[in-house]
Amino acid sequence: MSDSDQKSVSANADTIASAATKAAKGQGPAPVHLWNPPFCGDLDMRIARDGTWFYLGTPIGRKRLVKLFSTIIRKDGDEYFLVTPVEKVGIKVDDAPFVAVDFDVADKVITFTTNVGDTVQAGPDNPIRIVLDPDHGEPSPYVLVRTNLEALIDRKSFYRLVDQGEPGMVDGVEWFGVWSSGVFFPFIPLAEL
Numbered sequence: 001m002s003d004s005d006q007k008s009v010s011a012n013a014d015t016i017a018s019a020a021t022k023a024a025k026g027q028g029p030a031p032v033h034l035w036n037p038p039f040c041g042d043l044d045m046r047i048a049r050d051g052t053w054f055y056l057g058t059p060i061g062r063k064r065l066v067k068l069f070s071t072i073i074r075k076d077g078d079e080y081f082l083v084t085p086v087e088k089v090g091i092k093v094d095d096a097p098f099v100a101v102d103f104d105v106a107d108k109v110i111t112f113t114t115n116v117g118d119t120v121q122a123g124p125d126n127p128i129r130i131v132l133d134p135d136h137g138e139p140s141p142y143v144l145v146r147t148n149l150e151a152l153i154d155r156k157s158f159y160r161l162v163d164q165g166e167p168g169m170v171d172g173v174e175w176f177g178v179w180s181s182g183v184f185f186p187f188i189p190l191a192e193l
Contacts, residue, residue, distance in 0.1 A: 013045065013055050013065075029118075029146060032074040032083040042090040043082065045069075049152065051099035051115040070116040073097050075148035098151035100143055105164060110180040112143050114151045120144075123181025128153075128161075130187050139187070162187070 046054045053060040053069065060066050073091075074083045080093045100112040110122040120126045122143055131140045141153040141161070153161065165176050168184040175186035176193055 013043065029071045030084075032072055033147060035083050035085050035088075037084065037086050037088045039081075040087045040089050045082070045089075046092040047080075047094065047097050049095040051101075051152075067116045070098070070118075073149065095140070096142060096150045096152040098145050098149065100151040100153040100157055103157055103161065105180075108179055108181075110161070110164070110178065112151065112153070112157075114145060118145055118151075120146075120151075121181060122178075122183075122185065124183050127183070128178070128180070128185040141187075 044056050048054065053066045060069075069082060072082050072084060074081050075097075080091050080097060081088050082091055098114040098116060098118065101115050103110050103112045105111075110128075112120050112122065114120070120143060122128050126144045128141065128143045131142070132138070133140065139158070141158045142150040143153060145151050161178060164178050165187060166179070167174050167190055168177050168179070168186065169175070170177075170184065170186045174190040175184075176188050176190050177184055177186040179185075
């Protein structure tokens with residue numbers, strides 16, 4: 001059995017949590033973009049659309065453990081991984097790895113709070129985007145939290161965000177959207193309202 005096969009067998013939530021704890025050097029996400037450990041296989045871990053984390057089909061009830069895992073998540077292409085300095089395991093994400101559950105507005109800056117306690121100011125480095133369901137026309141709003149990792153903006157927050165909306169121009173077309181950090185984020189063409 002090769003080293004990578006052995007690591008695949010031994011990688012589990014406990015070993016990942018232990019390695020993540022050792023790698024944590026304070027608050028906030030770990031520098032996973034700097035780590036290139038070997039791939040150790042897929043872990044039976046899933047993040048549901050509502051932000052619930054599951055391990056072996058059971059919700060992870062320990063919020064501190066979910067927060068710890070959230071600091072070592074990375075997206076490469078279309079796939080999500082938990083990454084430590086010594087191992088990288090694949091996980092499933094139904095929609096986005098985070099959910100923006102609230103926001104505040106101060107001095108024309110929208111600051112979102114995620115389900116794992118991260119805060120992010122919408123702006124040029126953390127854009128808001130809207131995806132419309134082609135079948136039902138339902139909007140799915142997102143805000144970029146960190147490199148390649150978005151938060152789905154929950155429904156109540158999105159409705160509050162719409163209340164903050166106003167017209168703005170994008171490429172000569174008038175849109176309805178919001179401003180944050182000097183950037184206009186379009187939601188829908190004003191003519192379609």
